[in-house]
Amino acid sequence: MQRPRIPDRSRDALAPALRDVRAVVFDTDGVITDSARVHAAAWKEAFDAFLRAHPPEDPALRRPFDERDDYLRHVDGKSRLDGAEAFLAARGIETSAETVRAVAADKERLFTQRLREQGVDAYPYGPRVGVDAYPGTVRLVQALRAAGVPRAAASASRHAGELLSRAGVLDLFDALVDGGEAARLGLPGKPEPDLFLEAVRRLGVPADRAAVVEDALAGVEAGRRGGFALVVGVDRAAGADTGARLLLHGADIVVHDLGELCAGGAPK
Ligand SMILES: [Mg+2]
Numbered sequence: 344m345q346r347p348r349i350p351d352r353s354r355d356a357l358a359p360a361l362r363d364v365r366a367v368v369f370d371t372d373g374v375i376t377d378s379a380r381v382h383a384a385a386w387k388e389a390f391d392a393f394l395r396a397h398p399p400e401d402p403a404l405r406r407p408f409d410e411r412d413d414y415l416r417h418v419d420g421k422s423r424l425d426g427a428e429a430f431l432a433a434r435g436i437e438t439s440a441e442t443v444r445a446v447a448a449d450k451e452r453l454f455t456q457r458l459r460e461q462g463v464d465a466y467p468y469g470p471r472v473g474v475d476a477y478p479g480t481v482r483l484v485q486a487l488r489a490a491g492v493p494r495a496a497a498s499a500s501r502h503a504g505e506l507l508s509r510a511g512v513l514d515l516f517d518a519l520v521d522g523g524e525a526a527r528l529g530l531p532g533k534p535e536p537d538l539f540l541e542a543v544r545r546l547g548v549p550a551d552r553a554a555v556v557e558d559a560l561a562g563v564e565a566g567r568r569g570g571f572a573l574v575v576g577v578d579r580a581a582g583a584d585t586g587a588r589l590l591l592h593g594a595d596i597v598v599h600d601l602g603e604l605c606a607g608g609a610p611k
Pocket residue numbers: 370371372373374379419420557558559562
């Protein structure tokens with residue numbers, strides 16, 4: 344006698360878009376933790392010092408680095424060197440590898456300094472200081488965990504593990520591929536998909552059955568190039584048209600808060 348089929352209710356806490364997904368890879372800065380602002384501020388200090396010391400010939404290109412628009416357009420999601428090179432090129436500055444390395448190193452120093460200022464006695468792996476996880480992201484990650492869907496964190500930054508630990512959410516992920524791992528494995532940066540493909544490989548799920556969640560233009564593009572089943576863009580309102588640009592670069596859907604992907608949406 345055939346037994347009645349028992350419906351699988353474990354995914355009821357997830358929005359329909361995620362119900363067929365077997366794994367989810369989350370970008371870190373700006374998706375899991377609110378640390379993108381710390382990166383953007385460090386970039387601004389490094390780039391503005393460079394622009395003052397080496398003003399572009401065209402006065403229109405001398406304006407200071409914009410923490411929202413320039414960050415999203417040229418730097419966000421990329422490796423430090425790729426980001427420095429892209430922004431300086433956009434300002435018409437011909438750069439040597441040495442110049443790019445110097446500006447990138449300056450940003451790294453300023454970023455680390457800011458992290459220390461925000462929680463010096465707990466540095467590097469202390470209690471929750473300075474960096475927070477977005478509550479909507481935590482809700483979604485917990486709902487995925489309850490549904491048995493494996494989760495990875497991925498980031499071009501070598502600081503990802505530290506940031507996740509500071510925010511108290513490192514344990515919610517089954518795998519982490521950060522900038523240090525990417526360098527060790529020789530993985531190219533976003534918009535190449537290698538970082539995400541490595542993350543989903545570690546979860547044991549093919550990309551075409553997995554989702555990527557990203558807030559950077561280079562990141563959603565990497566998700567698309569990697570052949571992921573679903574690319575979720577997170578619009579942290581960097582600009583009025585950020586959502587449209589995320590869609591243009593490869594996001595299948597765009598949300599403002601990942602709580603929107605829990606059944607019933609984000610709490611009001
Ligand atoms: Mg990001």
